[in-house]
Amino acid sequence: MIKVLVKFFASLAEIIGERDTSINLEAKSNIEDLFKKLARKYPQKFQSTIFDSNGTIKTSYKILLNEQSIEIQNLSKISLKDKDIIAFLPPIGGG
Secondary structure (H helix, E strand, C coil), rough: CCEEEEEEEEHHHHCCCCCEEEEECCCEHHHHHHHHHHHCCHHHHHHHEEEEECCCCCCCCCCCCCCEECCHHHHCCCCCCCCCEEEEEEECCCC
């Protein structure tokens, strides 16, 4: 079993209702496994905010693994290990 820390920033933290959460996963888990756990923990909030109507992660979100940006297309190939930190950065508007 591994434990990862998930951080939510800006408006996403408000939508989810938390700034961070710890998630326990099976050894040899990947980012897709984490997303499934998050979707179960936050059934409507996570799913409807992060994913579009096709079930694809919205391209406006940036996902970091240990402060490194990850490619959304390769989520099943990105393995997680104990104490990894995953951050979700929502789109930021400005003017």
